[in-house]
Amino acid sequence: MNEHITRQLREAAEAHRPDRARILARVERGAAGPPVRHRAPSFVRSWPRAALAGLATAGVLATGGLAVAGIVRTPPPSDTVTTAPASPLPTKNPSPTVTPSPTPSAAPGTVAPLPVPAPATTTPGSPRPTPSASSRPVNGSLWSEGSIDSHSTVYWAQHNLVLKTTQPLTSLTVELRIAQTGEVRDTGNWRTLPSEDFTVTVQESGGVLVYRWVLKPGRTVPVGQHEFAGQFNHATGVRSAANDSYRVDAQSVGGPASVWGGFGPAG
Structure with a gap:
């Protein structure tokens, strides 16, 4: 029984011709999207069928993996480190300049007289002396x-x-x-x-x-x-x-x- 299964697996592996383009496409889809969850095989399956399928899959993957390894290479990690731009320090507003208002010049006017006693009351004229052109102090x-x-x-x-x-x-x-x-x-x-x-x-x-x-x-x-x-x-x-x-x-x-x-x- 075991020899029979082994012979079938060997013949299947030798006859298998992997579709290189299809394998590469699947690998690229797997790298681009989230991994697809596969439903776990039912335990009610018979062991020979499950074993055969498992061995076939292992052979396919082994053969296809060698082909993909030569084609797909993982790019080296980048050495560039991106940092967020530093926030500029707040600019301090200059203190407002106070301009003194210009002082108005005093308008020329009549000069106030010196303090004097209470002003006398003006009354009708009285006889006045007759002035002379000469001086006699x-x-x-x-x-x-x-x-x-x-x-x-x-x-x-x-x-x-x-x-x-x-x-x-x-x-x-x-x-x-x-x-x-x-x-x-x-x-x-x-x-x-x-x-x-x-x-x-x-x-x-x-x-x-x-x-x-x-x-x-x-x-x-x-x-x-x-x-x-x-x-x-x-x-x-x-x-x-x-x-x-x-x-x-x-x-x-x-x-x-x-x-x-x-x-x-x-x-």
Whole structure:
């Protein structure tokens, strides 16, 4: 029995001619797709049939495997290593640049006058002294000096009059005369003597802006140095004070006295 089976297997193996193309196709399909699961042979099959089939299959595979080994070669593993690109570091946003806003320049304007006592009330004009073209700063008990205040600008000016007396005055009239040189306008006036002792007027007449202080009846100006000032705007530019003047008329126990003059740069 065994010899018979062995002879049949040998004859079948010698007569077998493998289909090389078919074997290669099956190998390629097997490599491309998932392996096909074969149903396990039934145990109810007879042993001779199963053994014969098994031997035949082994022979086919042995013969076909030799043929396939010469044709199909497994490619060598690649040495190239693929890595994921490195994530770029987050770019730090530059800090915003703070631009200071440009500071606006102060527009030129009228320079504020120096602090002065409460402004006097303007009243109707009183008799004024008659100015003279010549200058007489000293007379009897009186001494005087006119000057342009150092705080004056190209838009605004202040004229100062310093008056000194060596005797008490029972009558006093002080007058500052500012020539109208263009846009001359009153902006204030003051004196170092009590404001309630004087009647003050400010008016423009004949092209001249006139400041006048008149001592009220029954009041007295004490011995010492006293100051009077007139403030005004004028046309832009350096203003000439050549035609500006002052005059003072006073009465003391020694008799009447008058002084007059002009305004020069402050000493």
